[in-house]
Amino acid sequence: MANSFTTSSSQASCKRLLNVEGVEGRFNDVVLCGVEKLFTSKQHIIFFGGDVQDYKENMESHYTNKHYAEWDLESTGQLLRSQFPDSTVFVIKPSEMLLKTFSMYKNFLGFDEDGKPEFTSDFGALLHLAQLYSLVLENEGKSDVNGVCSANSNVCSYDAEVKILGFSKGCVVLNQLMYELDHFKDNKDVTTFLDKVTAIYWLDGGHNGGTKAYITDDKVLANIKNIDKKLYILVTPYQIKCINRRWIGREEADFIKKLKALGANVREFRFFMDTPGSIENHFNILTKVKKVTDMF
Template identity: 40%
Template sequence: MALQPDAAPWQSWSLERVALTLGQRFPGCHIWIIRASLMYLHKFSCYQNFVESNLFGAPEHSPDYGAVRHLRALLGHSMQRAGLPNPLPLLSGTSTPGPLPAGFSLTIVGFSKGCVVLNQIVYELAGARADPELRLFLDSVSDMYWLDGGHPGGSETWVTDKCALGELASSGVAIHAHVTPYEVCDPMRAWVGREHRHFIKTLEDLGACLSQKLHFEDEPASIENHFRVIQEF
C-alpha cells in the first residue's frame, strides 16, 4: 500500500492492521484475513476464487460456484500450515465425513467488496447442505457480518432472492448488517440502499436471527466512515 499513491493514505486500514482490530473485537479467537485473489490496477479487489467476477470485482452469482468448498479447504489448509492443534480435516469427499475439531465455531465477516463472498455463500447454501462434509462445516458457522457491502456493479450488492434468503434464515446463523451512508445513502447508487432495505425486510419477514445498524447517520457520507465501520460494528 505504501508504494501505491491511491492506497498510501489508507494504510491504517491495511490487512495487518485490520487483523489487529478484529483481534480486539473477537478476543480469544484465531483471526484469518483472506486477501482478494486479484487486485486489478492495485486497487480493485476481485474475489474470483469465491465468485465469478469481472476485473473490477463486480460479481456474477451462481448457486454452484464453490465458495463454501473453497473457504472450507482454505481454512483447513491454513490451520495445518499454522501448526494449530486439531485443525479442520482436509476434505475427503466421502458420504460419512469425520467430525470437526471439538468446539470449532466460525464467524464470517465481510467488509465492502468482500461482502460479495458472503452473498455467494448465501446463494450456495441449499446445494452445499446436500454435501455431508459441507453441511457439517456450515453447521459450525455461528455468525455472518455484512459490513457496508458495495461493489461497482449495478445490482446484487445485497442478496434479494427470497429463496436464497430463506435458506439463510432457516440456517439459524446470526445475521448482522452494519452500514454507513457512504453505501446505502448515495443518490448515484440508489439501488444499494433499496437492496439493503429489501434484504433486511425479507429476513425479518422470514423470522431470521437478525441485527442491523446504520452507523454515522448524522455525519456526511465519507469513505473514512466507510472504513471506520470496521472499528464500530
C-alpha cells in the same frame, strides 16, 4: 486439496500463509492474526476485506491507496482481534487486485470484464472456504492434540466457533456463499464447516456493479433463514445514502425487510447517519463489530 504452502513474516502476531489451496487449483493467501492462540481461541473470525485493502507495503507504494494504509489487511486483522481477544482472525486475501486497487475474489465467484460480480448457485465458494479453513488448521496444528482431522473428510474439527465477516466489496463473497447454500447442502465438507459458523456480518457492503449488493432473491433468503445463524448488517451513509448508487440502499432495505418477514435472526445497525457519507466512516465501521456483537 494440497497439504502444504509457504509462509512469510509480517506484522507482529500476524503470519502470512501464501498460496493456500482450497478447491483444487484455487489459491489464496491467508493472513492469520493471533496465530499463537489458534488452538486455544474460543472463536475464529474469517474476514473478507474491501477494495484497496492489501498488504501494507503494496498500499504504501500506491499513489492513492497509501492514504488508507492504516487499513491494510494485517492491521485490520489486528483491529478485529483486539475487539475479540479470545479469537484468531483469518484474513482471506483476494486472488487479484485489479489495477492494484479493486479486490477480485475470483476463487469465490465470477466477475465480468468490468469487475462486476456474477452470482451463481454452484461456483464452489463454500467448498473453497471450508477447505481453505481446514488446510490452515491442519498445517498449523500438526502437533496439536486437541484437533481432530477425519480421514473421511477434508474439514478438520476444532472447538472454536466461526464468525464470517465481509467488509465493503468483501460482502460479495458472503452473498455468493449464501447463493450456494442449497446446492451444497449435502456436501459433508460444507456442512461440517457451516455447523461451526454462528454468525455472519455484512459490514457496509457495496460495489459498483449496479445490482446485487444485497440479496433480494426469495429462495436464497429462505435458505439463509434456514441455516439459523445470527445475521449482523452494519451500514453507514457511504453506501446506503450514496446518491450515485441509490440501488444499494433500496436493496439493503429489502434484504432486511424480507429476512425479518421470514423470521430470520437478523439485526441492522446504522452508524454515522447524522453525517455525510465518507470513506473515513466507511472504514470506521470496522471498529464497531464488538459493539454490535454485545448488543445482539
